Amino acid sequence: MKKLICFVFPITTLLGQINYTGSIKPGNMYRLSDQSEISLPFRLGEQEVGYSLGDFEIKTNSALEYRWSNNENEFQLREAYLMWYPSWGEVKVGKQIHAWGAVDGNNPTDNLNPYDYYYMFLPGAERKVGTVSGSLKYYWNDWQFEGVFIPEHEGNRFPFGETAFPLDFPMSAPKLMDEEPGSEFGFRLQSTLGSSDFSISYFDGRDRSFSKVGITDSIPSFFYRNTSVLGFDLVSFIGDFTNRFEIGYFSTENNAESNMKTLNDASYIQFTGQVEYSTENDIMFSLQIIGSQISEINGTMTKDEFQPGMGTPFASFTDLGLSFSLSANYLDDALELMGNTFIDLKDSQSMLGVSAKYSPMDNWKLNLSISKFMGEEGTQFHNMEDFSHLKVGLEYHF
Amino acid sequence: MNKILIILTFMSSVFSQTGFEIATMVDEKPTPMDMSNKTKMILTNSKGKSRSNAMISKSIDGNKKQLIWFLEPKDDKGVAFLKIEHDDKDDEMRMWLPAFKKVRRISSKKKGDSFMGSDLSYEDLSSRNLDENDYNRLDDEIVEGKDCYVLEITPGKEANSSYSKHVSWIEKSSLVGVKEESYDKRGRLKKVKEFTFQILKDYHVIKRVFVKDVQKTHSTEVTFSDVQVDSGIDKNLFQEKNLKRLPRD
Numbered sequence: 110m111k112k113l114i115c116f117v118f119p120i121t122t123l124l125g126q127i128n129y130t131g132s133i134k135p136g137n138m139y140r141l142s143d144q145s146e147i148s149l150p151f152r153l154g155e156q157e158v159g160y161s162l163g164d165f166e167i168k169t170n171s172a173l174e175y176r177w178s179n180n181e182n183e184f185q186l187r188e189a190y191l192m193w194y195p196s197w198g199e200v201k202v203g204k205q206i207h208a209w210g211a212v213d214g215n216n217p218t219d220n221l222n223p224y225d226y227y228y229m230f231l232p233g234a235e236r237k238v239g240t241v242s243g244s245l246k247y248y249w250n251d252w253q254f255e256g257v258f259i260p261e262h263e264g265n266r267f268p269f270g271e272t273a274f275p276l277d278f279p280m281s282a283p284k285l286m287d288e289e290p291g292s293e294f295g296f297r298l299q300s301t302l303g304s305s306d307f308s309i310s311y312f313d314g315r316d317r318s319f320s321k322v323g324i325t326d327s328i329p330s331f332f333y334r335n336t337s338v339l340g341f342d343l344v345s346f347i348g349d350f351t352n353r354f355e356i357g358y359f360s361t362e363n364n365a366e367s368n369m370k371t372l373n374d375a376s377y378i379q380f381t382g383q384v385e386y387s388t389e390n391d392i393m394f395s396l397q398i399i400g401s402q403i404s405e406i407n408g409t410m411t412k413d414e415f416q417p418g419m420g421t422p423f424a425s426f427t428d429l430g431l432s433f434s435l436s437a438n439y440l441d442d443a444l445e446l447m448g449n450t451f452i453d454l455k456d457s458q459s460m461l462g463v464s465a466k467y468s469p470m471d472n473w474k475l476n477l478s479i480s481k482f483m484g485e486e487g488t489q490f491h492n493m494e495d496f497s498h499l500k501v502g503l504e505y506h507f
Numbered sequence: 508m509n510k511i512l513i514i515l516t517f518m519s520s521v522f523s524q525t526g527f528e529i530a531t532m533v534d535e536k537p538t539p540m541d542m543s544n545k546t547k548m549i550l551t552n553s554k555g556k557s558r559s560n561a562m563i564s565k566s567i568d569g570n571k572k573q574l575i576w577f578l579e580p581k582d583d584k585g586v587a588f589l590k591i592e593h594d595d596k597d598d599e600m601r602m603w604l605p606a607f608k609k610v611r612r613i614s615s616k617k618k619g620d621s622f623m624g625s626d627l628s629y630e631d632l633s634s635r636n637l638d639e640n641d642y643n644r645l646d647d648e649i650v651e652g653k654d655c656y657v658l659e660i661t662p663g664k665e666a667n668s669s670y671s672k673h674v675s676w677i678e679k680s681s682l683v684g685v686k687e688e689s690y691d692k693r694g695r696l697k698k699v700k701e702f703t704f705q706i707l708k709d710y711h712v713i714k715r716v717f718v719k720d721v722q723k724t725h726s727t728e729v730t731f732s733d734v735q736v737d738s739g740i741d742k743n744l745f746q747e748k749n750l751k752r753l754p755r756d
Contacts, residue, residue: 344612346615
């Protein structure tokens with residue numbers, strides 16, 4: 110029997126295929142104000158390994174998080190999941206990162222995974238935390254149906270006690286009210302109408318950020334509220350412009366047990382509209398308008414005190430903002446230049462970023478970026494002014 | 508003598524084919540039901556510096572449905588592209604971006620955009636609709652020892668082309684294009700393309716494309732290896748879900 114197992118194993122290994130990619134990305138950040146080092150962890154190395162056999166595939170995505178100041182390092186298994194591709198769709202089970210929505214970042218409807226606040230300024234899946242979940246996607250002509258089940262809620266990863274981090278977090282995590290064990294679920298239906306793609310989605314779960322919900326024994330109590338999100342997104346093309354739009358209607362309820370509740374329930378809307386255009390010279394422009402509006406709040410809490418616990422993180426900074434970015438490639442794509450800005454249309458605060466990536470040879474890149482935060486006293490970006498920084502890095506991909 | 512000349516002129520005008528007829532013959536030439544290959548793309552700039560891309564491509568219906576998975580450069584490995592051409596509505600183009608975990612719908616209207624930084628545009632990769640262009644036959648020429656028809660092809664408004672015209676050299680014996688010049692909207696020469704074919708299962712199948720952008724003095728050489736035709740590629744392959752699955756090397 111042992112002989113048979115030994116014989117079968119190498120054959121199945123040979124029949125399958127291993128795919129891997131990875132990168133090593135040392136880098137550092139320095140304050141613009143005094144050129145001092147900003148001591149925050151970063152992902153020094155990342156590796157994705159996949160093994161496929163027939164209609165099945167196993168994927169893992171791991172990273173080594175490192176901090177220069179005290180040589181602190183931590184291995185992170187960011188994703189590990191099994192995929193099955195039947196003729197009608199795809200099924201995924203395990204620790205994974207999902208992505209919903211049509212706009213590029215700042216998605217109100219993309220709430221399936223918590224955010225990792227250490228990587229908030231990175232794009233795409235880089236800033237998300239993988240959670241154990243199961244998903245099923247069914248394809249039928251122009252229609253796609255996706256269902257996701259998350260057995261256990263997981264909140265954002267916050268940088269408590271990080272004095273170098275720009276956002277105002279306490280030194281340690283506040284004591285949260287006892288959480289009810291509970292699962293989360295969501296579904297999304299996508300289709301095509303003419304030349305446009307649209308989808309509707311629904312998610313029922315707990316907030317990714319905890320918030321103050323009341324006072325118990327004279328101590329403020331914090332909790333992950335129950336929240337459901339009804340979402341809609343659209344991609345359409347008008348002339349040479351690509352338009353993306355996304356809106357989420359959030360209904361949140363405070364079911365924590367505290368002596369004095371400051372919030373019973375609330376509802377709010379978040380939206381992001383995006384227009385893209387690329388010129389004859391392949392310069393890509395993208396304009397986003399990001400908005401948030403509290404439509405109803407019940408409790409002693411005022412609208413100014415209310416903090417959304419889900420949706421686009423920019424909604425916690427402002428009610429209405431404008432983001433503009435442009436990117437262009439030169440020297441045969443060896444040099445990539447990018448610029449972006451975010452302007453708060455309600456309060457006087459803004460952010461400006463420029464970056465350059467240069468690839469002197471295949472698989473190597475040198476990165477340089479500058480981010481500058483500006484704002485009037487009392488604004489979030491005012492608190493972040495000292496975080497304005499220069500970032501330098503090297504990338505090797507294999 | 509004069510009578511003979513008149514008869515010859517009359518005969519040639521009656522029996523010579525028009526540009527449209529030649530284009531129709533090229534269009535009606537049998538093509539594989541499906542094709543798969545490994546593609547290597549070498550981009551060379553004016554200073555002679557080169558960089559390369561590698562990908563796997565599968566297509567059906569004369570390239571109207573195509574899936575491309577990128578293997579190199581390494582930081583693009585896993586990125587994939589799906590194109591579905593429609594007769595009655597705009598074409599669909601989608602890209603799988605693993606770093607974003609998203610299938611991103613992209614515009615098919617800007618056909619002149621470069622494909623992965625190469626000298627080939629999305630329009631160069633798409634099939635030309637016979638009825639959306641005007642064909643004018645020019646004097647025949649011999650190119651690299653091959654007797655060729657020469658056609659001037661002018662895209663109509665409905666073609667939504669980024670070019671004002673093309674001049675194509677089509678080998679008479681095989682009815683395959685061996686060379687093409689493409690002109691920009693201002694009528695200036697933009698690209699010179701050279702094609703090499705191989706015969707597989709009685710089909711003329713492309714083996715190499717060399718494109719030079721004469722305005723940028725930049726070139727792209729595309730070579731195709733492990734080419735397979737009529738291997739029975741399932742039409743259900745051309746779905747979003749398969750963008751995420753790298754095929755076997």
